[in-house]
Amino acid sequence: MLHLPLARAQLDRKAELRTDPLALQQLESNGIFYKFYDGNFFTADGGLAKFAFDQKPTGEHETFFLGVDDSGVGHFLWSQKDAPSGDVQLASLRQIAGAISATEIGIAVQGQGLALWHGSHPRCARCGRETKSFDGGYLRRCDEGHQHHPRTDPAVIVLVKDRQDRILLGHQGSWDEGRFSTFAGFVEPGESFEAAVIREVQEEAGVGVTELVYLGSQPWPFPASVMIAFEAITDDPERARADGSEITEIGWWSRDSIKADIDSGRLRLPPFVSVARAMINRWYGPSHREDLRSKDSWR
Numbered sequence: 001m002l003h004l005p006l007a008r009a010q011l012d013r014k015a016e017l018r019t020d021p022l023a024l025q026q027l028e029s030n031g032i033f034y035k036f037y038d039g040n041f042f043t044a045d046g047g048l049a050k051f052a053f054d055q056k057p058t059g060e061h062e063t064f065f066l067g068v069d070d071s072g073v074g075h076f077l078w079s080q081k082d083a084p085s086g087d088v089q090l091a092s093l094r095q096i097a098g099a100i101s102a103t104e105i106g107i108a109v110q111g112q113g114l115a116l117w118h119g120s121h122p123r124c125a126r127c128g129r130e131t132k133s134f135d136g137g138y139l140r141r142c143d144e145g146h147q148h149h150p151r152t153d154p155a156v157i158v159l160v161k162d163r164q165d166r167i168l169l170g171h172q173g174s175w176d177e178g179r180f181s182t183f184a185g186f187v188e189p190g191e192s193f194e195a196a197v198i199r200e201v202q203e204e205a206g207v208g209v210t211e212l213v214y215l216g217s218q219p220w221p222f223p224a225s226v227m228i229a230f231e232a233i234t235d236d237p238e239r240a241r242a243d244g245s246e247i248t249e250i251g252w253w254s255r256d257s258i259k260a261d262i263d264s265g266r267l268r269l270p271p272f273v274s275v276a277r278a279m280i281n282r283w284y285g286p287s288h289r290e291d292l293r294s295k296d297s298w299r
């Protein structure tokens with residue numbers, strides 16, 4: 001399995017407490033709170049800023065229950081609507097993911113995923129009435145009683161290899177020059193993960209793949225995905241071509257050529273927190289990995 005940087009959550013989510021208002025009140029009274037505003041966390045000393053219950057935001061905000069730590073302390077997110085005043089430090093998950101602890105990573109991906117879902121679902125999709133948050137943030141409900149639960153959209157991501165153990169990477173037209181990554185796409189209704197992998201590679205790179213191997217998954221709350229990672233083999237490497245719309249350039253790399261192209265600046269790899277980077281590092285191999293790890297990446 002892959003070691004994935006955003007898949008390290010450590011809190012016990014205690015889902016049974018979400019519908020127990022008294023238990024939640026007790027946890028809140030001596031809980032730890034994190035603040036989130038407009039896609040950013042409040043930060044302090046390079047990590048997430050921690051607040052006590054009596055430091056709650058003065059303006060409009062929603063409280064989400066994230067879970068309980070080993071000491072039995074509850075952790076919560078305050079998602080606030082009003083811009084913070086005073087001297088506060090804000091940072092995005094992408095900016096801080098490489099520097100914060102596993103516990104904080106778990107809190108951040110869960111909290112951001114919840115906050116972004118709530119922010120984009122102020123009204124009922126069935127009747128259009130306003131909705132409110134219930135169950136510690138795991139339910140929104142309108143006055144008609146229509147219920148809506150936080151969504152996570154599955155997306156597959158695949159490292160395509162040939163029989164010579166080269167890897168195929170693609171470049172999107174909207175990206176900076178030299179930026180390449182693995183192939184990825186959303187799972188469509190009625191589709192298995194495996195079928196989605198085969199379809200995405202066929203669409204974007206024009207080749208069929210077989211011998212799919214599941215490598216792991218990690219949350220990707222930008223805004224609401226979970227990435228499901230596979231490796232796959234193609235027997236037709238010479239037939240690979242960019243689709244010309246989403247993908248404008250593709251290339252095959254061996255371990256030697258990827259190192260040479262990174263060193264020369266021709267190739268820039270995905271960010272360290274991404275599944276794509278973890279798959280490329282794993283393929284490159286433990287004996288070489290430090291070489292790739294030390295290289296700069298795009299965000």
Ligand SMILES: [Zn+2]
Nearest residue numbers: 124127142146
């Ligand atoms: Zn409704």
